[in-house]
């Protein structure tokens with residue numbers, strides 16, 4: 458059983474089909490990178506997998522539990538109690554962080570575990586402090602997001618997602634809103650998570666990073682998976698579309 | 709009549725002004741949120757009806773609305789006109805200001821980025837929790853300057869109840885002024901309104917400052 462199974466999902470916006478029959482299975486501890494040109498549907502995959510977007514066809518299954526299933530546009534969701542539990546299996550780190558501006562760093566991280574998931578306050582705070590330390594933000598717990606750099610905000614967002622102990626963490630271009638130095642610090646943090654064997658699905662434009670960190674790379678092209686395999690298999694495939702993509706890239 | 713007596717009488721009228729002001733605020737601030745929910749409702753007839761209500765409230769003079777609330781029950785059902793003047797005034801003012809507040813809340817709520825809702829959903833917040841813990845606190849900060857404007861307008865608008873011969877400060881001032889043939893009570897009433905507004909503005913500014921811990 459895979460941790461996550463995306464089975465044959467399709468998604469259209471109006472008459473533009475953005476995802477054309479996408480299947481991705483992710484096993485526990487795996488790190489999967491998704492690459493591809495702008496508009497190829499990478500973000501849409503993550504949004505469908507995290508239920509921010511509905512699907513037209515296919516199914517999304519976490520830990521063997523079907524979160525949502527669609528047949529010809531008719532959606533069937535898990536019951537609301539199941540959905541809440543399934544919702545706890547995944548976390549998402551957004552390109553633009555989406556921290557809560559009116560809440561301190563500490564509150565951003567601890568509010569959901571305490572208020573939504575009703576966990577013990579002292580325990581949550583202790584875990585949050587450990588997470589902040591791991592993120593090199595130990596001295597920022599009382600700061601507000603507006604007082605932090607983009608890289609610091611992104612690290613808080615990662616800590617906030619990790620505080621719920623998700624089974625899989627999705628990243629949507631976590632560094633593309635950042636300067637090069639800030640990018641490096643965020644990538645370093647994600648690498649640190651890889652060493653802890655946290656399951657991750659990462660949409661990224663950082664090709665070297667994808668090559669180094671991933672167990673598997675998926676190359677998206679016009680709503681389809683064009684290539685999938687180990688970094689070496691994909692990057693050294695000589696595939697024409699990939700070569701073109703990587704070529705545009707180095708310009 | 710001594711200046712002291714005049715001031716005492718004015719102060720009595722001022723008390724009425726303050727009561728109308730406070731009651732209207734206490735009712736219309738939350739009522740405005742309810743009106744916003746109606747306007748944002750997915751039930752088309754509800755949102756259409758609320759839109760018409762808001763447009764009428766904002767498109768006709770408050771003084772005329774007060775006259776209708778006051779004389780309406782009398783002409784329509786022969787209600788005892790002496791009995792409900794104060795109620796009519798409070799309803800008229802509250803229902804009018806709620807429409808303005810609803811529009812202010814709407815612009816504030818619509819300015820919150822979609823990502824805030826999505827982040828909350830990912831963290832497991834329910835719709836109600838998202839609104840109360842994530843959206844509302846940010847909206848309050850955003851709408852504060854517009855709410856302050858309305859509140860200051862309300863201080864002055866309380867004098868409109870004069871049109872249904874309710875005895876508040878302006879009515880008292882005009883009475884004394886006519887009886888004593890002196891302009892002094894009117895000037896004094898102006899000073900009272902002004903001081904009241906300065907205090908209100910000061911309090912609102914304090915609240916705005918407290919909300920300035922982030923931007």
Ligand SMILES: Nc1ncnc2c1ncn2[C@@H]1O[C@H](COP(=O)(O)OP(=O)(O)OP(=O)(O)O)[C@@H](O)[C@H]1O
Pocket residue numbers: 470475493494495496497498499500501502
């Ligand atoms: N809500 C939406 N409504 C209409 N079209 C949309 C919507 N979201 C995405 N699209 C379209 O779907 C296509 C795929 O978008 P998506 O954001 O998944 O691409 P992407 O691979 O993440 O691109 P990028 O690298 O630029 O982030 C694009 O053509 C986009 O315009």
Ligand SMILES: [Mg+2]
Pocket residue numbers: 499500501629630
């Ligand atoms: Mg994208």
